Amino acid sequence: MSVPVTATLDARPSAPKGLLAQLASIVGGYHVLSDPDLTAGHEVDWTGRFTGPTPVVVRPRNPHEVAAVLRACAQYRVPVIPQGGNTGLVGGGVPRQGEAVLSTTRLTDLEPVDRLSGQVTVGAGATLAAVQRHVREAGYDIAVDLAARDSATIGGMVATNAGGLRVLRWGPMRSQVVGVEAVLADGRVMNRLSGLPKDSSGYDLTQLLVGSEGTLAVITRVRLRLIPLFTDRVTVLLALQDTATALRVLALVRGSVPSLDSAEITYADGVALVHKHLRLPSPFRTPTPYPVHLLLECAAQRDPADDLIEALERSPDLLDSAIATDEPSRRALWAHREGHTDAVNAAGVPLKLDVAVPLEELAAFEQEVRGLTVRHAPGARLVLFGHLAEGNYHVNILDAGDRDEELSEAVLRAVARRGGTISAEHGIGVAKARWLSLTRAAVDLDLAAVTKRAWDPEALLNPGVLFSADPA
Numbered sequence: 133m134s135v136p137v138t139a140t141l142d143a144r145p146s147a148p149k150g151l152l153a154q155l156a157s158i159v160g161g162y163h164v165l166s167d168p169d170l171t172a173g174h175e176v177d178w179t180g181r182f183t184g185p186t187p188v189v190v191r192p193r194n195p196h197e198v199a200a201v202l203r204a205c206a207q208y209r210v211p212v213i214p215q216g217g218n219t220g221l222v223g224g225g226v227p228r229q230g231e232a233v234l235s236t237t238r239l240t241d242l243e244p245v246d247r248l249s250g251q252v253t254v255g256a257g258a259t260l261a262a263v264q265r266h267v268r269e270a271g272y273d274i275a276v277d278l279a280a281r282d283s284a285t286i287g288g289m290v291a292t293n294a295g296g297l298r299v300l301r302w303g304p305m306r307s308q309v310v311g312v313e314a315v316l317a318d319g320r321v322m323n324r325l326s327g328l329p330k331d332s333s334g335y336d337l338t339q340l341l342v343g344s345e346g347t348l349a350v351i352t353r354v355r356l357r358l359i360p361l362f363t364d365r366v367t368v369l370l371a372l373q374d375t376a377t378a379l380r381v382l383a384l385v386r387g388s389v390p391s392l393d394s395a396e397i398t399y400a401d402g403v404a405l406v407h408k409h410l411r412l413p414s415p416f417r418t419p420t421p422y423p424v425h426l427l428l429e430c431a432a433q434r435d436p437a438d439d440l441i442e443a444l445e446r447s448p449d450l451l452d453s454a455i456a457t458d459e460p461s462r463r464a465l466w467a468h469r470e471g472h473t474d475a476v477n478a479a480g481v482p483l484k485l486d487v488a489v490p491l492e493e494l495a496a497f498e499q500e501v502r503g504l505t506v507r508h509a510p511g512a513r514l515v516l517f518g519h520l521a522e523g524n525y526h527v528n529i530l531d532a533g534d535r536d537e538e539l540s541e542a543v544l545r546a547v548a549r550r551g552g553t554i555s556a557e558h559g560i561g562v563a564k565a566r567w568l569s570l571t572r573a574a575v576d577l578d579l580a581a582v583t584k585r586a587w588d589p590e591a592l593l594n595p596g597v598l599f600s601a602d603p604a
């Protein structure tokens with residue numbers, strides 16, 4: 133196990149005398165949870181791999197309450213874990229050794245869409261799905277989408293710089309955030325919500341918070357850049373021989389179809405797991421298990437199907453294909469890709485690594501990961517899938533037993549050798565903090581530690597995340 137469970141649920145920590153009463157006076161007694169039955173859901177992450185006890189979960193309703201809660205925790209010197217939808221995959225949003233959990237799930241206010249600027253301000257605890265519904269009613273859309281949309285919060289997505297399914301066209305969360313409101317560990321509020329598209333007045337503190345994983349401040353509101361709501365979509369699922377072919381098809385389509393929104397790659401073993409878990413039939417005319425599936429989706433204001441088909445007709449390497457233009461058939465094709473995370477989790481507690489390498493390295497890297505898995509954990513099951521255009525693989529390994537640590541190290545070193553990153557979109561959390569120096573230079577890490585000390589000198593926010601050692 134690469135990250136040990138730091139405390140068992142039996143050895144329950146208790147809050148310092150007076151803290152619970154003070155928190156209740158801020159948010160109301162119903163929103164201060166200390167009964168283990170009520171805190172349990174906040175003490176374990178989505179994968180079941182990271183867990184630890186908390187003396188209290190507190191659920192403020194607005195930024196003023198967040199500020200007062202943080203001041204109270206600072207007064208009692210109780211560290212705080214900001215938690216959104218708890219769909220994070222690197223253990224950064226759950227307690228480890230008795231920290232308080234600040235749940236943002238009541239910070240759900242949605243302000244009206246600003247049609248003139250094409251922006252919206254939303255509470256950090258609003259889920260992605262709620263924000264999608266809200267802005268779509270106004271004819272807009274949010275450019276980041278991911279399978280955990282019903283639970284993942286906007287604040288969590290900013291804090292992890294989430295990527296997802298449309299990065300190739302629109303960039304990750306970082307590209308959508310035009311401003312934030314955030315509360316520092318000492319209760320001071322930083323407000324950068326004006327939404328000015330141009331502002332060259334010094335350091336960009338908003339962007340510093342993107343990807344900060346709850347270590348610098350608690351994000352309370354976010355101003356997002358919106359994109360048009362596309363009316364026409366076409367989705368194809370292609371059966372291919374190998375990763376190199378998938379990259380050739382991607383290059384061909386990317387160069388000629390500007391409406392390309394998504395390019396997702398999956399492999400036979402993962403697809404088989406999804407089919408079993410969701411009881412899905414083969415999407416193709418013949419039920420042959422093909423080595424590689426490539427899902428492509430285009431979105432536009434006018435039917436992009438002809439453009440995509442024309443480009444694919446020039447691709448000589450397709451073994452089979454399925455196409456969908458109406459919503460139910462599109463969703464059915466997406467299920468073969470989006471079902472992966474659930475299917476893997478249903479099969480056991482996986483070792484999960486979210487990495488990216490330069491595209492020219494991807495095919496060789498895939499082979500290397502397969503080899504490393506066999507060598508370091510014979511008998512383990514490797515399930516690879518990911519966002520092809522960013523060279524981003526989700527490496528999931530089941531049944532690695534006590535070889536987790538060794539295998540993580542080997543895969544992450546391979547990533548570093550090939551010029552990649554040890555986290556493409558899930559963040560570092562506690563899961564990968566010890567390996568950050570593989571892909572970040574000493575000067576980067578020094579500056580990060582100085583930044584952490586400037587924002588959070590008492591190290592009260594999310595200890596153990598990003599930094600494996602105390603940044604002081």
Ligand SMILES: Cc1cc2nc3c(=O)[nH]c(=O)nc-3n(C[C@H](O)[C@H](O)[C@H](O)COP(=O)(O)OP(=O)(O)OC[C@H]3O[C@@H](n4cnc5c(N)ncnc54)[C@H](O)[C@@H]3O)c2cc1C
Nearest residue numbers: 216217218219220224225285287288289294295296346351
């Ligand atoms: C089925 C599934 C599919 C997924 N697909 C993708 C994908 O395609 N792309 C992708 O990028 N991720 C994906 N994820 C991972 C996850 O959904 C994202 O990391 C998401 O951004 C986490 O949001 P959350 O609200 O659940 O955050 P949490 O899990 O609650 O927290 C994540 C981190 O952010 C911090 N945090 C949360 N809220 C705040 C806040 N308001 N202020 C400061 N810090 C905060 C926490 O302390 C923690 O470090 C997937 C997860 C699942 C379960």
